[in-house]
Amino acid sequence: MKHLILFGAPGSGKGTQSALIAETYQLKHLSTGDMLRAEIAKQSQLGQLADSYISQGLLLPDDIIIDLLKNTLQQLNEDTKGIILDGFPRTVAQAIALNSLVAELNQEILMLIEITVKTPELIERLVQRGKLLGRSDDNPATIQHRLEVYHQQTEPVIDFYRQAGKYNHVDGNGTIEQIFDRICLILDPLVAINV
Numbered sequence: 001m002k003h004l005i006l007f008g009a010p011g012s013g014k015g016t017q018s019a020l021i022a023e024t025y026q027l028k029h030l031s032t033g034d035m036l037r038a039e040i041a042k043q044s045q046l047g048q049l050a051d052s053y054i055s056q057g058l059l060l061p062d063d064i065i066i067d068l069l070k071n072t073l074q075q076l077n078e079d080t081k082g083i084i085l086d087g088f089p090r091t092v093a094q095a096i097a098l099n100s101l102v103a104e105l106n107q108e109i110l111m112l113i114e115i116t117v118k119t120p121e122l123i124e125r126l127v128q129r130g131k132l133l134g135r136s137d138d139n140p141a142t143i144q145h146r147l148e149v150y151h152q153q154t155e156p157v158i159d160f161y162r163q164a165g166k167y168n169h170v171d172g173n174g175t176i177e178q179i180f181d182r183i184c185l186i187l188d189p190l191v192a193i194n195v
């Protein structure tokens with residue numbers, strides 16, 4: 001089983017593009033943010049904890065999020081071709097844990113693809129979504145904080161995959177379709193090798 005990581009700042013289009021990738025390449029889309037928001041909706045214990053972090057734009061503690069992912073990877077159906085990871089790993093500690101976990105389960109990380117988008121465009125997209133959908137972290141102050149957390153805690157993950165020879169990136173400015181075409185240019189040859 002081979003997994004892809006879609007990586008990028010808040011608002012870079014990870015969720016949007018992951019859904020298209022999942023459909024086109026028959027991968028399972030796994031968004032840690034969506035999983036946590038589902039727990040919040042259920043008002044579970046994890047949801048209550050997640051709510052306090054998410055609404056402040058802070059990352060949940062690594063051990064909690066690693067456990068969540070571990071349970072999910074362990075329970076994968078054997079028919080699953082692979083996963084598109086959206087929002088994980090978000091710290092170097094998470095990347096290290098993911099490496100051990102996939103090795104244990106005889107799975108593999110094929111590649112990390114970073115979507116790069118200019119900051120004013122990121123802010124604009126998130127502010128617009130905040131007005132439309134009212135996500136608790138889509139207000140100007142929390143958006144600013146999420147971007148700082150991204151630069152400080154998440155961006156170092158890029159070097160981890162660069163050093164492993166598993167890093168790639170696409171320009172995330174443009175229409176959703178244009179960006180998806182750029183991602184397909186990277187994925188099509190990989191799929192041809194790995195079928």
Ligand code: AP5
Nearest residue numbers: 010011012013014015016032033054058060087125129176
């Ligand atoms: P998460 O849910 O992962 O949020 P995020 O990384 O902040 O990113 P977003 O979901 O806001 O953006 P996206 O890149 O998916 O873009 P999207 O496609 O939606 O995490 C939320 C929180 O959960 C974290 O802050 C943390 O608290 C916690 N968490 C999650 N994972 C964790 C982890 N591993 N460790 C610890 N804590 C964790 O697009 C954004 C908007 O732009 C949409 O409205 C979309 O329609 C629009 N759009 C997309 N593409 C385009 C385009 N090309 N042109 C114009 N608009 C576009």
Ligand code: MG
Nearest residue numbers: 014015031033
């Ligand atoms: Mg998302």
